[in-house]
Amino acid sequence: MLKTFMRRAGKFAAIAAAGLVMSASVQAAEPIKIGSFLSVTGPASFLGDPELKTLQMYVDKINEDGGVLGRQLELIHYDDVGNASSARNFASRLIRSDQVDIIVGGSTTGATMAAVPLVEQAKVPFISLAGAVVITTPVKEWVFKTPQTDRMAAERILTDMKDRGFTKIGLISGTGGFGASGRKQTLDVAKDMGIEIVADETYSGSDTDMTAQLTNIRNTDGVQAVLNFGFGQGPAIVTRNYAQLGIKLPFYQSHGVASDSFLKLAGDSAEGLRLPASPLLVPNALPDSDPQKAVVQNYKSEYEARWDSKVSTFGGYAYDGLMLAVKAIEAAGSTDHAAVREALENIKGYVGVTGEFNMSPEDHNGLDADSFRILEVQNGDWKLID
Amino acid sequence: MLNQFMQSRLRGLIVLAVILYTIPAFLSNPFHYDLATQMAIIAATVVGLNLLVGFAGQISLGHAGFFGLGAYFTGIMTGNYGWSAIPALVVGGILVGILAWVVGRPILRLKGHYLSMATLAVGFIIAIVINNESQITGGPDGMPVPPFDVFGWELSPFGSYSLFGIELNGSQAWYLFAAAVLLVAVWLAQNLIDSPIGRALRSVHGSEVAARVVGVNTARYKSLVFVISAIYASVMGGLYAHFQGFITPAVASFDFSIVLITMVVLGGMGSTMGVILGAVVLKLLPQVLTHFQEMEAVMFGLILMLTMIFMPKGLLPTLQMAVSKRLKKRAGGQA
Numbered sequence: 001m002l003k004t005f006m007r008r009a010g011k012f013a014a015i016a017a018a019g020l021v022m023s024a025s026v027q028a029a030e031p032i033k034i035g036s037f038l039s040v041t042g043p044a045s046f047l048g049d050p051e052l053k054t055l056q057m058y059v060d061k062i063n064e065d066g067g068v069l070g071r072q073l074e075l076i077h078y079d080d081v082g083n084a085s086s087a088r089n090f091a092s093r094l095i096r097s098d099q100v101d102i103i104v105g106g107s108t109t110g111a112t113m114a115a116v117p118l119v120e121q122a123k124v125p126f127i128s129l130a131g132a133v134v135i136t137t138p139v140k141e142w143v144f145k146t147p148q149t150d151r152m153a154a155e156r157i158l159t160d161m162k163d164r165g166f167t168k169i170g171l172i173s174g175t176g177g178f179g180a181s182g183r184k185q186t187l188d189v190a191k192d193m194g195i196e197i198v199a200d201e202t203y204s205g206s207d208t209d210m211t212a213q214l215t216n217i218r219n220t221d222g223v224q225a226v227l228n229f230g231f232g233q234g235p236a237i238v239t240r241n242y243a244q245l246g247i248k249l250p251f252y253q254s255h256g257v258a259s260d261s262f263l264k265l266a267g268d269s270a271e272g273l274r275l276p277a278s279p280l281l282v283p284n285a286l287p288d289s290d291p292q293k294a295v296v297q298n299y300k301s302e303y304e305a306r307w308d309s310k311v312s313t314f315g316g317y318a319y320d321g322l323m324l325a326v327k328a329i330e331a332a333g334s335t336d337h338a339a340v341r342e343a344l345e346n347i348k349g350y351v352g353v354t355g356e357f358n359m360s361p362e363d364h365n366g367l368d369a370d371s372f373r374i375l376e377v378q379n380g381d382w383k384l385i386d
Numbered sequence: 387m388l389n390q391f392m393q394s395r396l397r398g399l400i401v402l403a404v405i406l407y408t409i410p411a412f413l414s415n416p417f418h419y420d421l422a423t424q425m426a427i428i429a430a431t432v433v434g435l436n437l438l439v440g441f442a443g444q445i446s447l448g449h450a451g452f453f454g455l456g457a458y459f460t461g462i463m464t465g466n467y468g469w470s471a472i473p474a475l476v477v478g479g480i481l482v483g484i485l486a487w488v489v490g491r492p493i494l495r496l497k498g499h500y501l502s503m504a505t506l507a508v509g510f511i512i513a514i515v516i517n518n519e520s521q522i523t524g525g526p527d528g529m530p531v532p533p534f535d536v537f538g539w540e541l542s543p544f545g546s547y548s549l550f551g552i553e554l555n556g557s558q559a560w561y562l563f564a565a566a567v568l569l570v571a572v573w574l575a576q577n578l579i580d581s582p583i584g585r586a587l588r589s590v591h592g593s594e595v596a597a598r599v600v601g602v603n604t605a606r607y608k609s610l611v612f613v614i615s616a617i618y619a620s621v622m623g624g625l626y627a628h629f630q631g632f633i634t635p636a637v638a639s640f641d642f643s644i645v646l647i648t649m650v651v652l653g654g655m656g657s658t659m660g661v662i663l664g665a666v667v668l669k670l671l672p673q674v675l676t677h678f679q680e681m682e683a684v685m686f687g688l689i690l691m692l693t694m695i696f697m698p699k700g701l702l703p704t705l706q707m708a709v710s711k712r713l714k715k716r717a718g719g720q721a
Contacts, residue, residue, distance in 0.1 A: 079676070097417040110634045113530070117632055121544035177525060180520045180525045
C-alpha cells in the first residue's frame with residue numbers, strides 16, 4: 001500500500017518536474033502569436049483556402065529558418081465560414097482570449113469591416129486581405145490591407161480604355177459586395193477621367209442568363225467598350241452570353257475573375273477580353289528587369305510544390321500580409337502593438353507578390369494602380385499587355 | 387392556490403436571475419463576456435419565437451428577417467438620422483409588428499402550416515432588399531452601427547463604467563444589461579403564457595377544432611402571438627446591432643432563421659428555460675468546434691435529428707422528466 005503510494009508520488013513528482021522544465025523552456029522563447037480569421041469554407045472559400053495554405057506554409061518556413069527576432073511564430077487560425085458575425089466573434093477571441101500580437105486575415109470586406117471596430121478599440125495591428133476601398137479610406141489607425149482596392153482596378157481599366165480611345169462605355173456589374181462596390185468606384189473614377197458611362201446594368205449572383213442586360217447595352221447609342229465588374233460564376237456567364245450575342249465591342253473584366261478557373265468556365269468566349277491582374281498569372285512573361293519577377297516566381301513554385309494545386313492571386317495577398325507583418329515586427333524589434341503599427345506604417349519599397357508596397361500615414365495600402373498588369377486572353381491563355 | 391401559482395412562476399425567474407448574475411464569476415476575459423452577451427440577446431429572441439412555436443404550434447421560417455429588419459432599422463436611424471437608440475428600437479418594433487400582422491392575419495385564418503411558407507418568403511424578401519439597397523444598408527458589405535445610448539449616455543462595449551462603486555469595463559456592463567433584458571423578456575413571456583391569452587393559445591395547440599368549439603377566436607390569438615414574437619425579434623435585433631457595432635445582411639439570412647428554430651427545438655418547445663439552454667448550446671458550439679468548422683452544418687443537422695428522435699420534447703424537458711422520475715423512484719423506495 002505504502003509502496004504503491006510512494007511509487008505514484010514519485011511518478012507524479014517526475015511528471016511535475018518535467019512539466020516545469022518544459023514550461024520554463026517555452027517561456028524562454030515565447031512564440032510570436034499571429035492571429036487569423038479567414039473564410040476557409042463557405043461561399044468565399046476560394047479566397048480563404050489559398051490564404052490559409054499560404055499562411056501555414058510560410059509560418060512553417062519562417063520557423064524552420066529560425067523564426068523572427070529569435071522567436072518562433074505561432075499561427076492561431078479560425079474559420080469564419082464567410083459570415084461577418086462569426087468573423088467579429090473570432091476577432092474578439094483572437095484579441096481578448098488568445099491575445100495575439102498581430103492579425104493577418106479577413107478574406108471578405110464584410111468580415112474585415114465587422115472586425116474593424118474591435119481592432120481599433122483594442123489597438124491591435126490588423127492586416128486585411130480584402131479588397132474594397134472602404135477598408136483603408138478613410139485611413140483607420142490600426143488597419144492595413146494588402147490587395148489593391150477596387151478603385152485602383154477601375155482606374156487601371158479606364159486608363160487602358162482611354163489609351164485605346166474609348167470614352168463611352170457600357171457597365172454591367174454584379175449586385176454582390178464586390179460588384180456593387182466596384183460599380184460605385186467605376187462611376188466615380190469615370191467622372192474624374194472624363195469617361196461617360198452610357199449604360200449601367202446589374203445582375204444578381206444567382207442569375208443564370210444575362211443576355212437581356214447585354215442586349216440593352218448593345219442597343220445603347222455610342223457605346224464603345226463594355227466592362228463587367230463581378231465575382232464568382234456571374235462574370236463567366238456574362239462572358240459566354242457576350243460571345244453568344246456576337247457583340248464585337250472590346251470587353252473588359254475586373255480583377256475579380258483573374259484566375260485560371262475563370263478561363264476554364266468561360267472557354268473560347270473569353271478570347272480577346274482584357275482585365276487587370278496580379279503578375280502572378282504571368283510570372284514568366286515579366287521582363288527580367290521587373291523587381292517582382294523573382295518574388296512571384298518563387299511564391300508560385302513553392303506554393304505549387306507544397307500543395308499540389310494552382311497558385312491563386314488571393315494566396316498572394318496572404319503572402320504579402322504575413323511578410324509585411326514579419327518585416328514590421330523585425331523593424332520594431334518587439335511585438336509591442338504601437339511600435340509594430342508604426343513600423344508597418346513606415347514600410348517603404350517592400351516588393352511583394354501583389355506589388356510594391358510604400359506605406360505612409362495617409363496610405364495604409366501602399367500600392368498604386370500600376371501594380372495591376374493589363375492581361376489579354378489569347379489562345380485560351382493570359383498574355384501580358386502592359 | 388393563486389399564491390402557489392405565483393410562486394412557481396417567480397421561482398423560475400429567480401433561478402434564472404441567480405444563474406445569470408453568478409455567471410460573471412466564471413468568465414475570465416472580455417471575449418467570454420462578449421459571447422455571453424450575444425447568448426443573452428439571442429436567447430431573448432428565441433424566448434419570443436418559442437411563444438409562437440411552443441404555444442401556438444406555428445413555425446416561422448423567417449424570424450431572422452424580423453431580427454435583421456430590427457437591426458437595420460435601428461442601425462440606419464441611429465447612424466444616418468441621429469435618432470437615439472430607444473425610440474429607434476420602439477419604432478422598429480412597431481413597424482415590424484405591423485408587418486407581421488399584415489402577413490400573419492390572413493394566413494393564420496387557415497389551418498395548417500401555411501405560416502411557415504409565408505414567413506419563409508418574407509424572410510427571403512427582407513434579406514434580398516437589405517442586400518440590394520446598398521445606398522441605405524451598405525449592401526452585402528454591411529454597415530456600422532453606433533453604440534447603444536439612453537438620453538445621451540452611451541453604453542459601448544469598449545467604454546468603462548462604474549456601478550455602485552464597482553469598476554466595470556464595457557463588455558461586463560453590456561453583459562449585465564443584456565442579462566437584465568433577457569430577464570424582462572422571460573418575465574413578459576411567462577406572464578403572457580399564464581394569462582387568458584396563453585391558455586387560449588395552448589388550447590389551439592392542443593386541438594384547434596376544440597378551441598373553436600368552445601369559442602376561442604383562434605385566428606386572432608395566433609396572429610397576436612405571431613406579432614409579439616416578431617416584435618421580440620425586432621427589438622433584440624436592434625440591441626444586437628448596437629452591441630456588435632457592425633451588421634451585415636447575414637443577420638437576416640435564412641440560415642439564421644433555421645438556427646433560431648433549431649434552438650427552440652433543441653431546448654424544448656414550450657419550455658422558456660429550455661429554449662434559453664438551446665440558445666446557449668448552439669451559440670457555444672461554433673466556438674467549441676473551431677477545429678471542425680467545415681462540419682458545422684452537419685453537426686447542426688445531426689443535433690436536430692438526434693433531438694427529434696431521442697428527445698422529442700427537447701433538452702431541458704427531457705432532463706427534468708428524467709430527474710423527477712428518479713426522485714419519485716427514490717421516494718417510492720424509501721417509503
